[in-house]
Amino acid sequence: MPETKYKKTEDFNEWYNEIVELADLCDKRYPIKGMNVWRPHGWKLMNHIDKLIRYEMEKTNHQEVNFPLLIPESLFKKEEEHIEGFGSEVYWITHAGINELEERWLLRPTSETAMYPIFSLWIRSHADLPLKTYQIVNTFRYETKQTRAFIRVREIHFFEAHTCHTDFEDAERQIEEDKGIAERLFKKLCLPYIFSKRPEWDKFAGAHYTISIDVLMPSGRTLQLGSIHQYRDNFSKPYEISYETEDGKHTFCHQTTYGMSERILGALIGIHGDNKGLIMPPEVAPLQVVIIPIIFKGKEKKVIDACDKLCKKLIDNNIRAEVDKREITPGNKYYDWELKGVPIRIEIGPRDIEKKQIMLVRRDTGDKKPVLQDSSVQTIKDEFIKISDNLYTKAKKLLDENIHRVNTIDEAKDKKGIIELPWCNNEKCALEIENVLDGNTLGEPITDNMKNKKYTCPLCGKTAVTWMRYAKTY
């Protein structure tokens, strides 16, 4: 049985780097930096996360599409801010076989510039709106910072929803729907998060405004898991996405996007895991229950049969279960499945069969208890809820204890996590505070923000208009 070298509680970053490979999530030895191999367990997990996303998209009448990866340079350059924001981060294809291309193509860093010329063909009249689409694809960004599995990579497993609306208000309603999607999705993943409205200088290239979804990792750094953008008509004008209104006028659409990535998996690993490995929330665990036969000589068949029978019963009740029949010791099996984060382990031995019971072990607490065979399905379903609640509560505690609303830079200086300071709305002040705190601006809270003018900017002393968040970020 391999030994984990690092402890989460002692060296989070090294623990994270080690666990992603030990738990069969990815292989970082591929010869291009930041492009990792998805191993079977990692890919299964990501697919289960995608399934939850697709469920939310279907429920809200988004349609899944799939656009080409490659974008001609001329299309990409139509929206000025966008190319400025991404120009230095894209990969360029210049040759096909031995021929030089007439025009360079780039690998999508995100798909606005691939989709919008086609949207302009799809949308003719108000009856075509709203257009709500999404795709889950590979995108590419030339990261120059240090890469980290699932957190900062160069080939990104990316979800992007793109919507078109008749006007600003309808686009705003979409953003409200998007927030609801985040709420339901991240609840299932047991991940508490904060919404922040990014400052002007840090919004998405081309956006009217950007709301980011950030979580707090145990290292005290925040990790951005997604963002929701209001584009207004910033893209629809250069890409000519217009429609005929009911009274025959032609007007430009208003657009929104919603992006998330494999960072969700990074957050699951980092926030829920422990020194023994991953802990997967039941909703997303590829395997929810692993059944381990405890075998003594002469009783093999009886025990295996009992395990198979239980397994079938669980599967019939929509529980993802499996019997581990490998010829290794139970201890080795425990180690393996704890590493991979399977939420519940069931042990069945000859004595359990006599007592018509099974032994149930929770991955998150290690608690072990006997359960009567007859009530196994219901008990397991109840335990799933308890596990989810426990994971969420622990993560929420971490987040809450590390958001500090203070008035002065001095008070902020010794705090770990997320700092909220009054802000006067002057970019220079925020950037200077970033410097002093050695952190980044996350943006303003979108709820529970400053309600009166009694605070002053800790840097320039002018009246503050909002709280501004700062944190060290991934």
Next chain:
Amino acid sequence: MPETKYKKTEDFNEWYNEIVELADLCDKRYPIKGMNVWRPHGWKLMNHIDKLIRYEMEKTNHQEVNFPLLIPESLFKKEEEHIEGFGSEVYWITHAGINELEERWLLRPTSETAMYPIFSLWIRSHADLPLKTYQIVNTFRYETKQTRAFIRVREIHFFEAHTCHTDFEDAERQIEEDKGIAERLFKKLCLPYIFSKRPEWDKFAGAHYTISIDVLMPSGRTLQLGSIHQYRDNFSKPYEISYETEDGKHTFCHQTTYGMSERILGALIGIHGDNKGLIMPPEVAPLQVVIIPIIFKGKEKKVIDACDKLCKKLIDNNIRAEVDKREITPGNKYYDWELKGVPIRIEIGPRDIEKKQIMLVRRDTGDKKPVLQDSSVQTIKDEFIKISDNLYTKAKKLLDENIHRVNTIDEAKDKKGIIELPWCNNEKCALEIENVLDGNTLGEPITDNMKNKKYTCPLCGKTAVTWMRYAKTY
């Protein structure tokens, strides 16, 4: 209601080109030739095909992985024949942002050269074998021939299984398993096919031998849907995939691959469709039953309720069903769903409700009959089987009537479809026959091949050793 301009029975190619857009499968207006946009219905269909593939892979203990898209040039060049075969067909990335890369990267045309260096790290001992993996990803080939939706594209939706074995015999067993997978999969898709062992000069670059899976399209041309390759140790040597045997020796693995693509969708469209549009086999139809309310004034609620009730019952019985409540005429709805190929249409009007019945219309035959509400689930399931049988039988007839086993080039000349001629095993003769027939060699039959030496090569007159197939191909 838009009119289809072309008839399948009159101009197959133009009908195909039109129907892929009319049926909401793809948009060909993306500004890079051969890179099309997957529209919602097309993408759903492809996902259902992928689901059937994943089902077969899981059943045979293959594990899904996901490797990076980009391959460094030096890795790609390790197997000589492979680079010769693909070198002129790949796209090259030369720049990241404004920096020129130290080494060029290419977009995978297939993933041998990305996977095998990592397989060499994963495989240490005989206990690690067999290694059975697969992935479903986007691959890229710089096609210079005329492109055609789903049939000849430059960004390909690609399935590839890669396996490693202790020896040649175990790899051969894998190929037998692969054939079984093809049999089950294509039966569900109602697609009869032929296996051909490709001639030496036309096998996959680097393979020991290649078995192709071809179907016959109504145009008389064959379409290759997939291929199964025996690599022997041709790749494991340059990529150093070796293992320690039980008695401590080090030896190279034997490998196989299995590839299929979105061409399967192309075959479904072309082979099953008719002048009205697509006809989807029930196993793969995203929507299996569409329910159309036939509404008369004053009876709206009753009819809609009956439709909803049936829909729920079908869904509860694992039938993919939907009620079309759009405010357009029933006739327009029929047109729409016939175009998209939904296998069964149900109509419910006030009189049907009185009679406790529903009207069932088959997409493949147009047959319409009343069915008692109480037996609707079973009848629909029975009809699915009849539709599948009918689609398969029609396609099998087309294939069988267009395979011609003849002895002379003169007999071959006026035949449409697939020609089988005796062959002496001399490459020159086959290539000359290709010229004369204006077709391509498909390869030798792998079953029912020549059993005695009484035939002669129609070109050189020497004793023939096998039948060789020729056809016009896509």
